[in-house]
Amino acid sequence: MAWVYLILAGICEIGWAFGLKYSEGFTKIGVSVVTVAVMILSFVLLAQAMKELPLGTAYGIWTGIGAAGTAILGIVFLNEPRDLVRILCILMIVAGVVGLKIFSGETK
Numbered sequence: 001m002a003w004v005y006l007i008l009a010g011i012c013e014i015g016w017a018f019g020l021k022y023s024e025g026f027t028k029i030g031v032s033v034v035t036v037a038v039m040i041l042s043f044v045l046l047a048q049a050m051k052e053l054p055l056g057t058a059y060g061i062w063t064g065i066g067a068a069g070t071a072i073l074g075i076v077f078l079n080e081p082r083d084l085v086r087i088l089c090i091l092m093i094v095a096g097v098v099g100l101k102i103f104s105g106e107t108k
Contacts (some may be wrong), residue, residue, distance in 0.1 A: 003101075008033045010065025012042035021078075057104040064097035067081035079082040 019035025026032045042062075050058045071090050074080040 001039065002049045002058075006049035006053065006058055007050060007107055009042050010069065011044035012038050012045060013062060013066030014069040016042060016072060017066060018073065053103065057100050060100050061097050064093050064100070068086050068093040068097070 011059060015037050016039040019031060022028065023032040025033050028036075046058065046062050049062075068090050071080075071086070071093075073085075075082050
C-alpha cells in the first residue's frame with residue numbers, strides 16, 4: 001500500500017504545481033484553497049508512504065513524479081518547449097524514478 005500512497009502523493013504534487021500556476025500568486029482564492037488542500041494531501045500521502053519506505057527512495061520518487069509529470073503536462077497543456085534536450089532530461093528523471101523503485105530493496 002505504501003507504493004500506492006507514494007504514487008498518489010506524486011500525482012498530487014503535479015496537481016499543486018499546476019494550482020500554483022493558476023492561483024496567480026495566491027490572488028485567486030478558490031484556486032488557492034484547492035491548491036493548498038492538494039498540497040496538504042500530497043504531504044499526508046508521502047508521510048504514509050514513508051512509514052514503510054526508505055526516506056531517500058520515497059522522497060526521490062515523489063519529487064521525480066512531480067517534476068517529470070509537471071514538465072510533461074506543461075508541454076502537453078501549456079505549450080511549453082518540446083525540444084529534444086528537454087525530453088531527454090525528463091526521460092532521465094523517469095529512469096531515475098524507475099531505478100529507485102527497482103533497487104529500493106523493498107519487497108512489499
